[in-house]
Amino acid sequence: MQYKTHALGGITTGLIASHMIIDTLQATPSLPLFLTGASVYASVTVGGVIGSLFPDVDHPNSYMGRRLPFLSRPIQLASKASKDSFLKHRGLFHTLLFVFCLSLGLYALMSYFIDGLMFHVLRFFLIGFFLGNVNHILLDTCTKSGTYLFYPFVKKKISILPVVTGSFGEVVFAGVYLLSMIVIIGGM
Numbered sequence: 738m739q740y741k742t743h744a745l746g747g748i749t750t751g752l753i754a755s756h757m758i759i760d761t762l763q764a765t766p767s768l769p770l771f772l773t774g775a776s777v778y779a780s781v782t783v784g785g786v787i788g789s790l791f792p793d794v795d796h797p798n799s800y801m802g803r804r805l806p807f808l809s810r811p812i813q814l815a816s817k818a819s820k821d822s823f824l825k826h827r828g829l830f831h832t833l834l835f836v837f838c839l840s841l842g843l844y845a846l847m848s849y850f851i852d853g854l855m856f857h858v859l860r861f862f863l864i865g866f867f868l869g870n871v872n873h874i875l876l877d878t879c880t881k882s883g884t885y886l887f888y889p890f891v892k893k894k895i896s897i898l899p900v901v902t903g904s905f906g907e908v909v910f911a912g913v914y915l916l917s918m919i920v921i922i923g924g925m
């Protein structure tokens with residue numbers, strides 16, 4: 738799928754997650770006052786968009802790969818040195834376990850080095866980042882080439898729909914995301 742469709746998926750995921758988080762926060766009045774709706778929406782949705790683009794950092798010419806060459810270049814070198822398709826584009830970075838471990842690792846680093854208001858903002862950003870990554874991987878799993886979604890538990894690529902990148906099928910996905918966004922924003 739193209740980065741624009743992934744970004745739409747990230748925004749939609751971020752908005753839905755923010756909605757659910759705000760509902761939970763309202764039921765927990767002991768939390769700090771700065772956790773207003775706007776700050777939660779902003780941090781979760783920005784995290785969702787960045788997370789929805791992140792897995793393609795495993796490709797140097799992708800939107801994220803071009804912006805983070807210090808990550809995409811070493812991955813490209815490793816991928817060239819290996820014949821294993823798991824180490825190439827749509828390999829390791831497109832697995833649920835990797836995304837889970839990456840987000841957990843970032844959370845551990847964040848809790849160690851950051852506190853106060855910034856910790857809360859980044860915590861919500863990280864929730865969005867994790868969900869955005871998951872959304873990206875699920876979306877790519879709907880394409881013909883699929884992903885190693887459940888690696889290492891299932892060691893072959895999984896494809897649940899035969900959607901081709903840039904095809905009408907992708908436009909349908911983008912349309913569904915756009916419609917959902919309008920419904921969510923309209924209901925705010």
Ligand SMILES: [Zn+2]
Binds near residue numbers: 792827831873
């Ligand atoms: Zn991808």
